[in-house]
Amino acid sequence: MVKRSLRVYARTPLSRKCWRSNKFAAKGRGIYIVRRGQRVRRKAVLAPGVLVSPERLDYGASEPAICAQSPVAKGHPLPQIQEPTVALSASPADEIKTTTCYMCACRCGIRVFLKDGKVRYIEGNRDHPVNKGVICGKGSAGIMQHYSPARLTAPLLRVGPRGSGDFKEISWDEALTLATQWMGDVRAKDPKRLALFTGRDQSQSLTGWWAMQFGTPNFAAHGGFCSVNMAAAGMYTFGGSFWEFGDTDWDHTRYFIMFGVAEDHASNPIKIALGKLKKRGVKFVSVNPVRTGYNAIADEWIGIKPGTDGAFVGALIHELLAARQIDVDYLVRYTNVSWLVVDNPGGADNGLFARNDKGRPLAWCRTAKAFLDAERADVDPALSGVFTLPDGRRARPVFALIAERYLDEAWSPERAAGITGIPAATIRRIAAEIAHAAFREEVVLDVPWIDWAGRAHDTMIGRPVAMHAMRGISAHANGFQTCRLIHLLQILIGAIDTPGSFRYKPPYPKMIPPRLKPHGKPGQIKAGEPLGGPHLGFPHGPEDLLLDPDGRPMRIDKAFSWDAPLAAHGLMHMVITNAALADPYPIDVLFLYMANMGWNSTMNTKGVIEHLTAKDPATGAYKIPKIIYSDAYNSEMVAFADLILPDTTYLERFDCISMLDRPISDADRVADAIRHPVVEPDRDVRGFQEVLIDLAGRLGLPGFTNEDGSPRYPGGYPDYIANHERLPGVGPLVGWRGADGKDAHVGDPNPNQVDTYLENGGFFVHELAANQRYYKFANRHYLDFATSAGYVTSGLRLTFQLYSEPLQRFRLAAQGHGTALPPESHRERIASHFDPLPFWHAPFEATGTTGEYPLSAITQRPMHMYHSWGSQNAWLRQITARNRLYMNRAKGRELGVGDDDWVWIVGELGRVRCQVRLMEGCNADTVWTWNAIGKRGGAWGLAAEAPEARQGFLLNHLIGELLPAREGGYRFSNSDPVTGQAAWYDLKVRIERCLPHEAHATSPLFEPVVPSPLPPSPAVSMFGAEFAN
Amino acid sequence: MTALPPSTGVKLGLVIDLDTCVGCQACATSCKEWNTGGYSAPLSDQDPYGADPHGAWLNRVHSYDVGEGPTSRTVHFPRSCLHCETPACVTVCPTGASYKRAADGIVLVDPDLCIGCKLCSWACPYGAREYDYAHGVMKKCTLCIDRIYNETIEPADRIPACVRACPTGARHFGDLGDPESSVSRLVAERGGYDLLPEMGYRPVNKYLPPRPRRDAAAGAGAADAASPGASAASDGSLAERLFAWVDQQLSR
Amino acid sequence: MHPAYSVIIFTTASGAGYGLLAWLGAGAVLGLIPLSWPVGVVGIGLALLLVTAGLATSTLHLGRPERAWRAFSQWRTSWLSREGVLAVATYVPAGLFGLLWVFTNERGFIFGLVAVAAAGLALATVWTTGMIYACLTTVRRWHHPATAPIYVLLALGSGGLLFHVLIAMASVPTAMTVVPAAGLLALGLLAKRHWWWAGDTAGRTHTAESATGLGRFGAVRPLDPPHTEPNFVMREMGYRVGRRHAARLRGIAQVLGFVVPAAALLLLPVVSTWLAIALALLAALACAVGLLVERWLFFAEAQHVVTIYYGAERA
């Protein structure tokens, strides 16, 4: 590579412009080559835009001059220095393929550089709507994930006891026959005895459809332990949500508040956006007990006490109402502030909306002096006062109830200060800043648009205050109502889907709440038949719950039961425990996909591991008789499965990022994408979706088979992607539909659709027109489009439900009204938590135990790790191979612990040993650590003595999946009482210094498990040596 | 050739914005990824799956806890070779493997000449040189010399891998020898500074300081917006006043 | 700095070798040592053996020993390169010196010339070794005017002891040689003590604040290191030795490296031949151990500026 060569200088200095703004526009003239002292002239023709370095010049021919200030020109004597020649234009790839990253759920577009058939480099795809060319720390380490020694290599059948890791390799045919046999029996007898739960699943529209065809009600993905609080709160309030379903209007916002986010699913978009905000000098306020990552660059950090955001936001609402800093027009036009609520204490109709005979909600029209359909465009509604309905009942407008509640002293900044630890003055100032940005810096776009009622507006007025929230809010048992409070705040100032505020990503907004109800009522589950409909939905009242005749849960996870009525995403965190305890009933086959339920995605990990291996003393059989699991890597969960269906890596398979699922749309464009094999698997593995479709054929599931029983998608997953129709014309991908590929959104299947996606970088984008981009909930042009695309059932206006009637229906049931009544043990809980107006309550764990366990213990995602699976990555694990417990420096001093000291974290469930790191940017009553760094020895291809296993620790051992027994001995899950969202961050602990002899390793320490047969991991990695030219 | 060239006119380097860096590590891993297969191939890793994993990286991101109490900050701090103008890491090299390019000021190690004596790493105050235990030679930031001039990749991509990757746009690449270049102007506007200036190595790379905060400690004054508008009736309970004001609004 | 044994052994062994060579050169010219051929064989042989052994071990810490020859190219700028060049260059006069001594009776001008040249180059080589460290501004302890001179003094000191082993065997040590040899050791000790003192008291002006430029916001402490496990920089430059431990070792180095040998030297003229030989050997041995400890400390106690990025408050 290195060739001794003569140094060359450009004679005349190139204009300095050539480096300006990083552009290499060379503007040189002659070039001199120095050969043994004397100068030899060389002509050079210069092509602008190219820069060639000196080394290349002695390859002869006419070459452009380098973009350098020449010593010659400067009149320096030419030093006789020799420099090695560098191969400046070594080609990094034989071929570059575009696909979708899956180092995390953000799903950026990537360009995969292939050299000699190996992956040489992965960079962001500039054309891709999600990441626009950038890539994150995980994505750039994809190579090490793809070549991980922890990759499973073939189907495995358990031969030793569960958890021992003793497997034998079997053929795919054996594996699929076995699985078909196990599941076939279940389906023939009682489909609900199969539970399919899929963790990081990005193909829920397929897995859910599969479970539906199978006939079991027991399906969900990770949403229940993830962020269903955000999803549900949003969907019941404004038909959209934080999480992956909405986004800030980064280009217009003037004030941005981020609640409880460390990384989120929009990993790159948020980073790109924060960069934009910084450039524009927009104030960025972080509300977070911990100041790292995004929060470290905030203009103001509010180190709130965990679980108390509701009180903080409520106080902001209090201030804004008191200061009359709200957008009345917006409220009247787009929300239910004017709807009349029946005021009939003790009555079965108390708190429900006053409706006319057509069931339409009523408002009092001030001009018509009459009760009118509240959603009529021409009402001039009263927002205050008490009205007597024709039938004599009293009713009050929602706005009056809101004002009454939040103007109460209970919501004053002083009260909030006591709860949150945020000074009242700060709360007042933030309220003032919000008001200022919203009403003094309003954004007006000269974009004419027409609202749902046909009223033409010649501008789009925006309240440029944006908020974003995630698990800091959702992972608490009060998350649903806290998130509702945030939405209430946004809506009061007119900051939902207006310029500069929080915006929907299509297919959102949906109906409020969506029409889709959960399925799995007794009549909907029949042996050998599909489920009556999709599993997950949005109950509008008790009658929509999935209960057996005696009011007990129909689902294994108790979703949509009185335990968790609005469990729109199920309760994945309860499945194993419930199944093992046969509560509500036992199951025969537990079918898991892409979820490390034997470790970091489980609460009470130790307990759950016991459940996974528990046997029935009588029969000696496992309480969970059969466990089938699909993983791509040797995760902790693998050892607990009976049958392993090894998956491919994300660079080896087809995937479909579908509008039917969790698409990659942003607020301005509809988008979906695919993943495709950019390299062939070198192992005996198969894409899980392929396997599901194969199994469906073998099981003869309707929807996957033709009348004659032959498989409907013989071409496997790509075949399904192109040809499956959920509804006529509606399929997994919306781009290039129709036989000729000319339709979008809705259209006949297109056999060449997948190829067309490949030709177009693997994704499809439909730009919304300027007049469709805001006010989507009431925007005629958008709603017409959304209706035609099937996002909403009709172009009806969507009215924000600040006051949520469905919640009140549950509350009435808890008060003994109606036919479906909660059991005594649940009544108080439902009556108090199903408040139709959002409120704040202390998280369960917090109540009572505060004295004994004064500290909140939470986790954060490291930006460079994706849950458990980053640690098998030779590069990423070097960055964080062990985690410490971080705590406030002053608090540490107070407790007498210093950096690197070993301590016990003690909680109700037990204690965990770890090392401490003190920091300033941490709330004084909070301790935290990085999530999922702690590993079980032997998993992930890591040595048993790996720091991850010896010094790294898992907080999950202390997070109970069940709350302590309540009155009547009943144990609720450690979840939000409304949605069943796992309350990871309600954990309360205390810190104890540990004894000198304990100060060396974490505890509990589990026996290392190395599932056999698996190849050993290399002792040295020289990856890339093969690419050296 | 370990003699330093007469001052290079072009001074290619990086400008890193500490006000924007969120510490995501993208620059570190994309650097590792590009260079392990590029000019410095390989960047080997020792015990990559074992008890003591460590490897050669050309770019590392520290995070610091700065100051105390309300005015304290958390600062993420990426660190790679600063391509110093007068770096001893070059002059101490016995073999000439370590050199500074006259054309653009890039400081490079020629892996074919290096004998792995590690002296240059001792001479670097910034810890920017990393010995490759498996390859037996010294590795360092190449400023992606095999990207920035690479005619086989699109002109837009002829920038360092770390700059190309950085999601927040906290990294900037250009000619710091040109006072008119975008990077030089950025440095001027934002008060970019040198690390360890007292060492006299005259780093080319510059760091942009975190901007002042806008919080209570920084004396963020409350905007007046939240004080009740004078216009509205000032008697009665908060609710009554609110309702009165709302009626006014609606009757406009 | 990480104390690499190859470097420690190299510098002490070759130091003694070059020192001995210098003494032989001077001794030959000044007639301080019998010029019989056995003395030449043993003396020059031992010197070159130590030098060669030292140079050999020094290549052990190279990642690419097979390329070691490349190190001769950069003598213009690099002290390490200069050391290499001089080390090799020294062999020429040293070799001739030995040949003339052992195989010829030439004891005239030529003989004197090569003797002096060998001695000169030997000391120059040791000087360059010292300069390799002295020129590093990144290691405050090393970057001190006394560093290179001390290397030379210690080379002469240890070499002097070997020289006296020879004399003790070949004739009778006299004050003529014993006093200057002991004097050099004493000088070496004083210089070394001063050097230690200077290193201990030097203001450590580089701080985490200046290293990061974040001092304007207050004290700078690491929150998370770039990688949780030690990297090359910390393995190579993050070495720390406890104060107490270091103090104890300094004591040992001074006693064994200087006091004991000097005392033994001064006794040589007054004791019987056999005892003199034994004493001289003992002195050389003690000195060797002492200097190995001294050399270990030379690295272990040296703090590199880069450590402030990894948590050291100042350097």
Ligand SMILES: Nc1nc2c(c(=O)[nH]1)N[C@H]1C(S)=C(S)[C@@H](COP(=O)(O)OP(=O)(O)OC[C@H]3O[C@@H](n4cnc5c(=O)[nH]c(N)nc54)[C@H](O)[C@@H]3O)O[C@H]1N2
């Ligand atoms: N790099 C990376 N990205 C990921 C993931 C990953 O594992 N790694 N996981 C993906 C998944 S599955 C999810 S669900 C998302 C989650 O994305 P995030 O919501 O960012 O999840 P966390 O890392 O749990 O961050 C929670 C934040 O809330 C803070 N917090 C905790 N309690 C409270 C509270 O009471 N109030 C407030 N205001 N803040 C609080 C914590 O300090 C932390 O900063 O990230 C996704 N993206």
Ligand SMILES: Nc1nc2c(c(=O)[nH]1)N[C@H]1C(S)=C(S)[C@@H](COP(=O)(O)OP(=O)(O)OC[C@H]3O[C@@H](n4cnc5c(=O)[nH]c(N)nc54)[C@H](O)[C@@H]3O)O[C@H]1N2
């Ligand atoms: N303490 C604490 N615990 C938490 C959280 C927290 O914040 N704190 N967060 C919770 C949240 S929000 C979530 S979403 C969960 C996430 O927890 P999980 O859903 O368990 O996510 P991972 O740990 O990434 O596990 C995913 C599994 O999928 C496997 N996998 C990776 N790629 C593939 C593939 O291509 N195919 C297949 N078949 N398998 C693959 C991995 O090997 C791993 O076993 O963790 C929860 N647990």
Ligand code: SF4
């Ligand atoms: S954010 Fe997630 S999807 Fe995007 S590049 Fe990073 S890992 Fe890949």
Ligand code: SF4
């Ligand atoms: S990529 Fe950018 S934001 Fe991320 S750590 Fe590097 S510089 Fe900071």
Ligand code: SF4
């Ligand atoms: S940063 Fe270190 S390696 Fe880079 S040029 Fe400066 S001294 Fe040399």
Ligand code: SF4
């Ligand atoms: S390690 Fe290599 S580059 Fe560094 S000084 Fe030694 S030979 Fe030169």
Ligand code: SF4
């Ligand atoms: S310029 Fe290239 S080599 Fe240097 S840090 Fe950035 S990516 Fe790494």
Ligand SMILES: [Mo]
């Ligand atoms: Mo999640």
